[in-house]
Amino acid sequence: MADRYQQFTKSPVGKFVVPKLGLPNPATLRRYKPGQPALEGPALLGAAPGGRLEKVIEAQLHRAGIEVLSTAADKHAALVFDATGVKDPKQLREVYNFFHPVIRSVGPSGRVVVLGTPPELAQGHERIAQRALEGFVRSVGKELKRGATAQLVYVAEGAEEATESTLRFLLSAKSAFVDAQVIRVGTETKTASAPADWTKPLEGKVALVTGASRGIGAAIAEVLGRDGAHVVALDIPAQGADLSKVANKVGGSSLQLDITAADAPEKLAEYLTTRHGGVDIVVHNAGITRDKTLGNMTEGGWDSVIAVNLASQLAVNEKLVADKVLHENGRIIGVSSIAGIAGNVGQTNYATSKAGVIGMVNDGAPKLAEYGGTINAVAPGFIETKMTAAVPLFIREAGRRLSSLGQGGLPVDVAETIAWYANPASAAVNGNVVRVCGQALLGA
Numbered sequence: 065m066a067d068r069y070q071q072f073t074k075s076p077v078g079k080f081v082v083p084k085l086g087l088p089n090p091a092t093l094r095r096y097k098p099g100q101p102a103l104e105g106p107a108l109l110g111a112a113p114g115g116r117l118e119k120v121i122e123a124q125l126h127r128a129g130i131e132v133l134s135t136a137a138d139k140h141a142a143l144v145f146d147a148t149g150v151k152d153p154k155q156l157r158e159v160y161n162f163f164h165p166v167i168r169s170v171g172p173s174g175r176v177v178v179l180g181t182p183p184e185l186a187q188g189h190e191r192i193a194q195r196a197l198e199g200f201v202r203s204v205g206k207e208l209k210r211g212a213t214a215q216l217v218y219v220a221e222g223a224e225e226a227t228e229s230t231l232r233f234l235l236s237a238k239s240a241f242v243d244a245q246v247i248r249v250g251t252e253t254k255t256a257s258a259p260a261d262w263t264k265p266l267e268g269k270v271a272l273v274t275g276a277s278r279g280i281g282a283a284i285a286e287v288l289g290r291d292g293a294h295v296v297a298l299d300i301p302a303q304g305a306d307l308s309k310v311a312n313k314v315g316g317s318s319l320q321l322d323i324t325a326a327d328a329p330e331k332l333a334e335y336l337t338t339r340h341g342g343v344d345i346v347v348h349n350a351g352i353t354r355d356k357t358l359g360n361m362t363e364g365g366w367d368s369v370i371a372v373n374l375a376s377q378l379a380v381n382e383k384l385v386a387d388k389v390l391h392e393n394g395r396i397i398g399v400s401s402i403a404g405i406a407g408n409v410g411q412t413n414y415a416t417s418k419a420g421v422i423g424m425v426n427d428g429a430p431k432l433a434e435y436g437g438t439i440n441a442v443a444p445g446f447i448e449t450k451m452t453a454a455v456p457l458f459i460r461e462a463g464r465r466l467s468s469l470g471q472g473g474l475p476v477d478v479a480e481t482i483a484w485y486a487n488p489a490s491a492a493v494n495g496n497v498v499r500v501c502g503q504a505l506l507g508a
């Protein structure tokens with residue numbers, strides 16, 4: 065599973081040879097450790113005239129323990145710009161004016177965050193100017209070096225106070241492999257409440273994680289457990305031994321169940337109700353691949369992938385919502401894939417199912433908002449797991465290097481993004497699909 069090339073670049077020989085030959089030099093990404101400062105240096109905060117977020121954000125950054133500067137220093141751990149005042153393409157010049165003098169001052173694993181108004185909620189020139197910010201942020205993501213990332217957060221009017229969990233996530237090391245993403249806050253729900261303890265935001269919550277016996281699912285169980293949730297780790301009976309290990313490690317429970325069984329939604333609803341009085345967070349991580357080009361694909365290969373990756377998840381959601389097993393304020397989180405965005409050779413079945421997960425989010429967001437909850441998804445890119453270790457070397461190397469961060473992500477990167485969606489303070493984050501892909505060029 066190790067990225068041998070990246071290890072080589074850090075060796076004495078690699079340090080000498082790699083720059084001389086102009087080879088890719090992926091940075092060591094800063095990743096979250098409990099007790100770590102929110103940022104490794106100050107954040108420079110700026111705004112276009114007439115912005116409605118600057119003051120609120122300043123207070124949020126202070127609360128997170130971040131030093132906020134209004135005039136530039138030599139080095140910055142983050143550059144944060146409120147672009148909600150940009151109402152006309154001519155005013156995009158404000159974005160240039162703020163970033164141009166300071167963009168080189170962003171430190172290793174530094175952060176650029178631009179905040180705007182969702183274009184679809186604006187009109188005329190404001191809509192056009194706000195939409196234009198996407199091109200800016202995606203290009204900055206490609207230009208930044210040393211593991212730094214850039215993101216765009218569109219905040220609906222009235223949701224200014226509800227941005228805190230998103231800002232904290234994006235500025236922290238938890239978002240190490242999330243790059244050049246566009247996130248919407250407050251388009252469905254405007255309010256959110258802060259957790260009593262930001263280091264244990266899921267205290268008292270019950271979280272179901274499917275496919276939790278290994279890989280990304282095991283990392284999700286660990287991170288949600290770390291954040292205070294009681295985790296119900298679910299997997300097929302054949303994975304029972306590994307599943308128990310994960311459940312024990314996080315102090316949770318294990319449930320052996322094939323989610324494609326006809327009676328799985330019923331069994332799950334009963335289990336969650338009788339053992340835990342319901343569920344707060346449902347993470348649909350279980351997934352399979354049965355790769356074949358379309359002409360070679362059997363009916364079974366098609367059906368099984370759609371069943372595990374999509375149909376069973378819809379059946380579970382419908383049951384948990386209909387019977388109110390999912391608590392009000394509940395969270396449903398899907399695991400899509402960049403294959404579901406870009407398509408992939410040999411994966412018509414898989415990409416169809418994963419694009420369907422995006423459809424599940426689009427369809428579910430207004431319904432969950434009415435229910436009091438949210439539905440979002442992550443779309444991982446190349447993540448270092450047993451699954452990707454089995455990919456042929458050349459494709460594996462391409463998967464790692466053809467991205468702005470020049471490396472694969474870790475299961476924990478997907479898990480941290482899911483934990484941000486699950487946070488009670490993310491109640492206004494609904495209907496998003498965030499790629500955890502290091503700005504992979506695939507499907508960009």
Ligand code: NAD
Nearest residue numbers: 275279280299300322323324349350351401444447449451
């Ligand atoms: P994995 O194969 O290691 O884990 C998947 C788990 O799902 C396994 O434990 C498996 O037993 C379980 N599962 C399969 N069918 C099930 C069923 N019917 N009922 C209950 N559990 C079932 O895969 P992973 O790499 O950890 O991927 C996790 C998720 O992330 C999947 O949805 C996958 O499609 C997605 N994903 C992975 C990557 C990557 O790079 N690894 C990239 C994009 C998306």
